Amino acid sequence: MFKKIAQALKKTTEKFTHAVGSVIPLKKKLTAEDIDLVEEILISADVGVDTTMEIIDELTERTSAGELSGEDAIKILERHLLDVLGEPQRIVADKKPFVIIVVGVNGTGKTTTIGKLAKRFKDEGKKVLLAAGDTFRAAAQEQLEIWAERVGVDIHKGAEKADPASVVFDAIEKAKARGYDVVIADTAGRLHTKKNLMEELKKIVRVAGKALEGAPHEVLLVIDATTGQNGLSQAEVFAQSVPITGLVLTKLDGTARGGIAVAIRRKLGIPIKLVGVGEKAEDLLDFDPEEYVKALVAGGE
Ligand SMILES: Nc1nc2c(ncn2[C@@H]2O[C@H](COP(=O)(O)OP(=O)(O)O)[C@@H](O)[C@H]2O)c(=O)[nH]1
Ligand SMILES: [Mg+2]
Numbered sequence: 573m574f575k576k577i578a579q580a581l582k583k584t585t586e587k588f589t590h591a592v593g594s595v596i597p598l599k600k601k602l603t604a605e606d607i608d609l610v611e612e613i614l615i616s617a618d619v620g621v622d623t624t625m626e627i628i629d630e631l632t633e634r635t636s637a638g639e640l641s642g643e644d645a646i647k648i649l650e651r652h653l654l655d656v657l658g659e660p661q662r663i664v665a666d667k668k669p670f671v672i673i674v675v676g677v678n679g680t681g682k683t684t685t686i687g688k689l690a691k692r693f694k695d696e697g698k699k700v701l702l703a704a705g706d707t708f709r710a711a712a713q714e715q716l717e718i719w720a721e722r723v724g725v726d727i728h729k730g731a732e733k734a735d736p737a738s739v740v741f742d743a744i745e746k747a748k749a750r751g752y753d754v755v756i757a758d759t760a761g762r763l764h765t766k767k768n769l770m771e772e773l774k775k776i777v778r779v780a781g782k783a784l785e786g787a788p789h790e791v792l793l794v795i796d797a798t799t800g801q802n803g804l805s806q807a808e809v810f811a812q813s814v815p816i817t818g819l820v821l822t823k824l825d826g827t828a829r830g831g832i833a834v835a836i837r838r839k840l841g842i843p844i845k846l847v848g849v850g851e852k853a854e855d856l857l858d859f860d861p862e863e864y865v866k867a868l869v870a871g872g873e
Contacts, residue, residue, distance in 0.1 A: 576849060576857060592649065592869060598642040607631050610645065618800050619653070620835030627652045650865050656834050657861035661818065661843045663790060665693065669701075669747040671755045671780055671787035673740070675773055675814060676794030677806050678761040681822035681848055683712065685794055686756050687719030688848070688856035698753035700725040703743035705736040705776060706760040716758050723853055726752075736760065736772055737779040744783035757788075763806075770813040777814050792845065794820045795836065798827040807836045816840075821859070822848035833864070 592613060596606040607628060614624040630648055634640040663672075672689070674682045683706070690700045702720050704727060706712035713729055720727040728746055730739035740757045747755045759776060762769055780787040793816045795803040810816060819842050821833050833844045844859040 592642075592646060596642040596645065598646075600641060601639050602631065602635050602642060602645055604632075604635075606642070606645075607635065610649070614649075614831070617831035618803075618835055619831035620804075620838060623652065623656055623834055623838055646869055649869050653834055653865045653869065654861055656838045657865065658837065658843060660858065660860050660862075661845055662858055663818070663845055665698065665754050665789075667786065667789055669744065669752045669755050669784065670789050671744060671747075671757070671784060672790040672792060673705075673757045673759065673773075673776060673780060673788045673814075674792050674794060674820075675759050675810055675816075676761055676820075677763050677796075680761065680794045680796040680799075680806075681820070682706075682761060682794045683715050683719065683758055684851065685792075685820050685822060685846070685848060685856065686716065686758055687723055688853050689756055689846075690719065690725045690754075691723040691853040692856065693754045694723055694725055699751060700754045700756065701743055701747050701752040702727040703740050703755055703757035704729040705740050705757045707732070707734045707736050707739060708760045708762065712758070712760070737775040740776050741779045741783045744780060744787060748784065763809075766809065770809070773810075773814050790817045791815055792818050792820050793842065794822055795832065797821050797824050797830055797832055800832060801835070803832045804835050804839060807840055807842065811840050811842065816842050818843055818845035820844075820846040820848065825849045825855070830864075833859075 592610060595609055596602060611624060611628045627649055631645055674686055676682050690702060693700045702716055704713040704716050707730055710732060717727055728743040743755055777788060791814050793807060793810050819836060821844055824830055824847050836842055847857050847859050849855045
């Protein structure tokens with residue numbers, strides 16, 4: 573995984589390491605200019621102002637107290653980022669059926685992530701049912717259908733323009749009756765109708781709990797890493813309405829701004845559970861804070 577995430581984070585790494593690893597002197601004492609550089613890099617990688625300032629304060633304090641080499645600074649950076657990110661949290665489908673609802677703004681990668689997740693569970697030998705809860709556009713259902721075919725899992729669809737909550741309810745009922753292990757529900761993400769969307773999502777979550785006590789077991793919020801700080805505002809909006817249990821950070825293969833994971837975890841306490849590193853079914857990784865930070869700060873070979 574380290575290799576893959578390091579590759580995916582290449583751009584981030586280039587910016588980060590390039591700057592942190594090769595711009596500051598690793599063996600010599602840091603200067604005020606070096607610390608300014610570190611600050612710039614952290615901010616431009618979307619790590620967030622709070623975390624950046626804490627790190628910079630510590631670096632400044634330590635340099636004025638005595639020797640602090642670039643290597644020491646990198647250790648401090650890694651420790652700080654790890655403190656914020658916390659322990660790794662894997663998704664374990666330990667209920668039957670295990671119900672996952674996937675939410676997020678249009679285009680962030682919800683449907684793609686569902687396809688990838690379905691493949692993962694299928695490969696584990698689990699029986700998977702997708703629920704086409706984005707009933708707003710016919711194309712959205714078709715896209716989910718294509719993924720279901722591609723990875724070889726079943727899909728439950730409602731009538732066109734059906735109530736998304738009823739589609740999810742029926743999917744869970746079907747899963748109970750037919751012995752499915754996992755239900756993964758897609759949802760719409762039209763943010764221009766924010767209020768309606770949030771009401772709709774609340775209803776889906778509520779209704780899932782009626783179909784099966786304890787459901788949903790996961791509500792995953794998908795955030796596109798390339799949107800930078802905007803991802804944080806999206807996370808705030810969704811977290812106000814539904815009980816988000818984890819974050820999926822997508823498109824990490826196309827950005828120099830992977831630090832938004834740190835900002836969201838810090839501000840909202842939502843753990844990052846998965847990362848998307850491409851458009852293919854296998855391009856989904858469990859989030860490992862240690863490897864992520866290593867790739868982000870020190871770079872990977
Ligand atoms: N490069 C890259 N593209 C992704 C990733 N995840 C999703 N995409 C692409 O982002 C676009 C929108 O994804 P989609 O799943 O339709 O988003 P949705 O509107 O949230 O359902 C599609 O072209 C996907 O192929 C990722 O991790 N990396
Ligand atoms: Mg979609």
